[in-house]
Amino acid sequence: MTVQINYKNSVFKNTANNLVLFIDENFNMKSLEKIISKTEHSYINELLKSSDLKKEILFFDINSKKTIFLVSIKKDLNISKVEKLGANFHAFINYDKKNEFIVNSDTVNSSIKNFIGHFLHGLKLKSYEFNIYKSKSKNKKKIIKFNVVGNKNKISNIIQKRFKSIEEGTFYTRDLVSEPGNVLNPDEYAKRLNSLKKDGLKVKIYDKKKLKKLGMNALLGVGQGSVRGSYLVTIEWNGAKKNSKPLAFVGKGVCFDTGGYSLKPAKFMEDMTYDMAGSATVVGLMKSLALRGAKINAVGVVGLVENMVSGNAQRPGDIVKSYSGKTIEILNTDAEGRLVLADALTFTERKFKPQIIVDLATLTGAIIVSLGSEYAGLFSNNDKLSSQLLESGEKVQEKLWRMPLHKNFDKLIDSKNADMQNINYVGGAGSTTAAQFLQRFILNRTPWAHLDIAGMAFSKYGGALNSGGATGYGVKLLNQLIEDNYE
Secondary structure (H helix, E strand, O other): OEEEEEEOOOOOOOOOOEEEEEEEOOOOHHHHOOOOOHHHHHHHHHHHOOOOOOOOEEEEEOOOOOEEEEEEEOOOOOHHHHHHHHHHHHHHOOOOOOOEEEEEHHHOOOOOOOHHHHHHHHHHHHOOOOOOOOOHHHOOOOEEEEEEEOOOOOOOHHHHHHHHHHHHHHHHHHHHHHOOOOOOOHHHHHHHHHHHHHHOOEEEEEOHHHHHHHOOHHHHHHHOOOOOOOEEEEEEEEOOOOOOOOEEEEEEEEEEEOOOOOOOOOOOHHHHHHOOHHHHHHHHHHHHHHHHOOOOEEEEEEEEEEEOOOOOOOOOOOEEEOOOOOEEEOOOOOOOHHHHHHHHHHHHHHHHOOOEEEEEEOOOOHHHHHHOOOOEEEEEOOHHHHHHHHHHHHHHOOOEEEOOOOHHHHHHOOOOOOOEEOOOOOOOOHHHHHHHHHHOOOOOOOOEEEEEOOOOOEEOOOEOOEOOEEOOOOHHHHHHHHHHHOO
16 A cells, blocks of 8 residues: 655645544534535534544544544644654554545644644554565555645645655665565665665675675674675765764664574564664665755664574684774674674774764664663763753654663673673673673764664554554654754
8 A cells, every 4th residue: 555645735625535624622613614514514513422522533424425534633732643643543544445535734723833744744654564475466556645735734845855755764664674584685685775876875885805804703703604695884975064074873784683503492583584673774764864865964884694503603602803803702693783783883983983873773682671662772872962862762752761881781791711702691781781892892982872672673563653563663763863963
């Protein structure tokens, strides 16, 4: 199903078969007296007497062809709630019978700027489906149209472009995360990223040979058991002055994670196709920035590997020398994401000298134990960056909870045989020691934040703005961070 949103430069006419009108929280029909006919007004007013006015959406079949939808605007609405209202409207509709709607912007009575835009933005985000592998007979593409008419609450072309860019960036992220591991392996992933050049992004791919020459042995060690390649890909957007330091976003891209020789249990291992969700968020963000022409310089860096079991796979007890020069003892091959990020973080800091670095990764199951699917874990060496992220997360309801970093945790990852070990075998603080490990690879005190999104990247039951499956978590959050603080 494809949702199309069209803003018409026309006055509202009460001729639509499916009409969407906005009303106050008490469903006061007086505001609609001049909008619909007297007969329709009287009919709906009578039916409202026996309706549940606590609901936010009610509909009334006027006849066999015409339906009027009333959407209640509550007094306590904010932008995120308006978007959720739009998402709920999408879930409310039976699209088997309806495929075109007229949305009357003249009925909106709200102080929220771009109310209609946010309402339809939420609806569009909720509409996402991933069904490309279903047989064609069951997958006939249906186009649903929402035509916005009326003179009130008009949306500028710039704002329309912003909404569309976030939608496309989020959908691209969801598409990547939803792909099965036999399709989106590191070779295919790198190939797809190269196609982003058409959006105005500068893409550079470092393959095994180049990575070996650079000394990225931590990243390469994770992928050495796979017949597929291992890559580091940089994606640059230059929308500001050339001498302006970029914002950097780094993502873990483990396309499939068996755990290596520290093998994962068979149950739910199929979910490990989304262990590349951190990288997908970075990619979706960069696409979004390019599509909306963001007035900043930014770079996305993703490490793409496959963690497999083979005669050539990394072993527990191996010691590797990272790009930073620091050595790592591999005690558990399932603590692989931090190895990929270790090299990617140091490389990003050295090469691009960014203002900030934010990395995203489905890094630990421990963060799900701590925060479930309500918050992503935030770890940072910088209070200002943390505050900015927390505030942006609240605005778009992609929430974060700050977790501790402290030098006392270092003793849990110090190794007798190398500079550090990749896992804490004493027990406890699993997410924190993983973040503490990553912090060691920020060498020049660049403001840095690590977002552990293991509980947020994929949802079995769906969320406010997604219908289950890949969520695209982080694209809206980081767009908001940039708009509020750096653009």
